[in-house]
Amino acid sequence: MLLEARNVSKAFGDFRAVAGADIAVEQGEIVGLIGPNGAGKSTFFNCLAGDTLPTTGRILFDGVDVTRAPPEAHARAGIGRTFQVPTTFDDMSVLANVMVGAFLRRPHRNDAREHARRIVELTGLRADQPARSLGTPSRKRLEIARVLASGPRLLLLDESLAGLTPGELPEAIALVRRIHRMGVTIVIVEHIMEVIMTLTRRVLVFNQGRVIASGTPEQVVRDEAVIEAYLGRGARRPRE
């Protein structure tokens, strides 16, 4: 098992955004993570990436306990992630952004630059463009390029394809496929069912901080609990 998280919770005051969530991911999988807004998916990712300290639970990466390790240690171990709200380095060029990722395993500038160039090309961005001038979908793509350059074994994608037009989707899906074929295991949060249906063979459905269903995409969209979570009463937790 590459990633194994058991009984992970994260409380903000009295409110438990993640409430006893489990996930187990095999090397080489693409796992979908879906669920209504506010279900706790991003917070769960933050726990998995060491960005927030979980209130309870244990997270093992490749058999090593990383529950309390800081995010930079997660990155070094091989857990990469993107952010739902993109956080590109706006004062830098696209290439420089990607180089920051590349430096993790290539400390010398020319090695890092060469590697970053290859990745930029792969992701279809323009190397010398200032990150500041990119729109949100391109920023998300830059985040993918940046983290990909850091050489992750596991990639957590948080709504990286959101905001794309239907016409742009196939290319983005192809990019995720290519990354997967490079040997990167992927967990992907996405609202667009087309993306989940095309990319994944196993889906976890998140609601109110825990996994309420899992299976193939076809199975979960027919699951009673899932339909209830998306449409039924109590589906939308008041946001205070």
Added chain:
Amino acid sequence: MRKLLAQPASGQRVSICLLAIALVLYPLVFSDAFYRDIGVTFLLAAISASAWNIVGGYAGQVSVGHSMFFGLGAYTPLLLYTLWGWPPLAGIPVGILLSIGLAIIIGLPTFRLSGHYFSMATIAVAELIRIFVGTWALVGGAIGLQGPALARGWWDLTFRGDLPYYYIFLAVLALVLAVTFVLEQRRFGYYLRAIKSSERAARSLGVPVRRTKLQALALSAAFAAMAGSLYGVKTGFIDPDSGFGILVSVQMVIFAALGGAGTLFGPLIGALILVPLQTAANTWFGGGGSGATFVIYGGIIVLIARFEPGGLFDLWRRLAPLLRRRAHAA
């Protein structure tokens, strides 16, 4: 090895050469003591602001208390001279080491928190040191310390006239800029800019944020201490205000911010504009000049904050292509 370093664009290389030549020739052309004094003051301001720039500009960790390193650098050689007759040249490295130690003591706790805590901690510590030094008899209290009046040898760094100081300062400025330039090109420089932009994203990519900030602060403190020690030996005298005063810290911030924080030549450009302006203000308004200085600084802060957060360097970078296009069209 040469290929490892990026060569600046050719137009930029020409400007750098011209600037270097102008700085080398300046005191020979303007041999009047008044102009040489402006030159020395400018170099000192450029060194200090460039030192600040490493942590305040590139890493975006705004210190408003860099006078603590400047003051430590200025006081240490004069204190070691006063106590045991050490030559200032031997005292300078001690001051630098003490500053690095102080930088680590301040950085370790505050870099765990958000940037504002660092800024506030630097102001507070610098002020505490200034007040403390002013009451401590061993280090001269409110009166301060003096260096050697007559040189026992060149290692006393006590020269007649400004010319030797001018070239020593110029060499140190070149050193600071060269180190900054090299670091800017390397992983360290990329990490600093990433940290400035988003610590969270930087950490997610494996950047050791706290260690990198600490290294930047230590290096910045070392150069600020070097600037202070140059000031101390040149003036042959140091007191709490000229070493640890808030104005010393604020000047570094303003010079760098005006020229362009986080750019190699920004602080130098800021000093190039402000030092002559300040001297003019002092000449015109006499003793009231320092009041005018504050007014000018206040105005500059407002203008930068409101219109040009990137400083003049950024403004120029955006305007230059437009001007060139117009020149071509004409």
